[in-house]
Amino acid sequence: MARTKSIHNRAELIEEAAVELFSRYGYERTSIEDIAKHLGIGKGSVYLEFRTKEEILMRVVEKHALKIQAMMDERTENIKGSPLESLKETFLMCALMVYDYVTRDFHTPEALLYTSLQFKPRFSAFYVRKRERVLKFLKRAAEAGEISPRKANEKTAITFLMGAASLFPPYFNNYTESEQRMTRDELEQSAKALLKILVDGLRESNK
Amino acid sequence: MARTKSIHNRAELIEEAAVELFSRYGYERTSIEDIAKHLGIGKGSVYLEFRTKEEILMRVVEKHALKIQAMMDERTENIKGSPLESLKETFLMCALMVYDYVTRDFHTPEALLYTSLQFKPRFSAFYVRKRERVLKFLKRAAEAGEISPRKANEKTAITFLMGAASLFPPYFNNYTESEQRMTRDELEQSAKALLKILVDGLRESNK
DNA sequence: TTTTTGACCAGATTTTGTTTTTAGTCAATT
DNA sequence: AATTGACTAAAAACAAAATCTGGTCAAAAA
Known part of the structure; x- marks a missing residue:
């Protein structure tokens, strides 16, 4: 039977x-x-x-990435006021979400996404998607007249992401006095200040 | 005798x-x-x-740090036009100097300054000094009326340095397609774009 | 017949024990 | 007084043995 x-x-x-x-x-x-x-x-x-152990890991990380991506998508679609302001808020939220995942337990597989040199090439798709989200924000900002349309390109998105890189693991906190890992509050303060400068910079570059 | x-x-x-x-x-x-x-x-x-082997290493790294610092000092003292423009150029130069040191030979002890987690706490003085240079630029910019005087503080200097962190080793080039290490030319392009946004952001925050 | 299993294997990893290297000292030498 | 290199303890490198584990597949279970 x-x-x-x-x-x-x-x-x-x-x-x-x-x-x-x-x-x-x-x-x-x-x-x-x-x-x-x-x-x-x-x-x-x-x-x-699953075919391999690594496939399980990738699936787990993928799930996490999708959660963050869903958050970004949701916010990209429902932009109320200024797209640039929305980009700022979204990235603050994103940085804090990742922080919470990673510090809940340092062994969390999601941490690999940000820290493992070994796996980094495997996660390139994730980074590309994130870059696309930023580009979408930039295009919305161009439509709203906040930045010049010619600035709404891939290169600018990459530049923005490079500038915001220190808000994501591994947290190299070189310039602050504190010895140990950043606290959530420190990250929030830093993120707000840095994102403000970056977004203001995007706006200014318009002229 | x-x-x-x-x-x-x-x-x-x-x-x-x-x-x-x-x-x-x-x-x-x-x-x-x-x-x-x-x-x-x-x-x-x-x-x-020398008392220890490590003391020799520290001295060597110190010497390198002093060279970069001397360059920064020289440029801080002789600001011709806009202090913010000067800050931008100085950091571009700084990033390229470090790149040349580090890629000349990866074993170069200077690379430790930027990559070794183990030694990082020992080099905090270097980072503090670098922060002070940035602060000096900000103060000059405030004097020249390019930014608000209340922005010429330590916190802003740290924020600027965080934003520029990805221009220094270890080069985590996540968002670009290229697999291997950044080329000098890529770094130069990235640095120019990122520094422009950061500096424009500082200026904009003024209002 | 289809689904599930755990014994099995090769290669990787860990452990253990041994040897070699080396940072740092100091009595002897110049 | 200045310099040295033999010396030591601890660490690092190495080798051999033992263990673990990703992945397979013939047999068991349903």
């Missing part, structure tokens, strides 16, 4: 278990068998859903 | 040999004895000039 699939959302359960275990123990120190045991299934079953 | 010191500038010679060998082989892979042999002196003599 034909056997029916016992669990339908197995892939999803594996993802959830992976988030849990990767966050607690880190990616390298979590084995496929750990994940299987955690769910009470056989190791082989994991490989019925 | 009392013996006289055979070499007067021994400390200096040791520094020069250290730069040479550290650059070629790296800090860890250069031993004190290597340095001594390179100069044809005894190992113990090195310790008559």
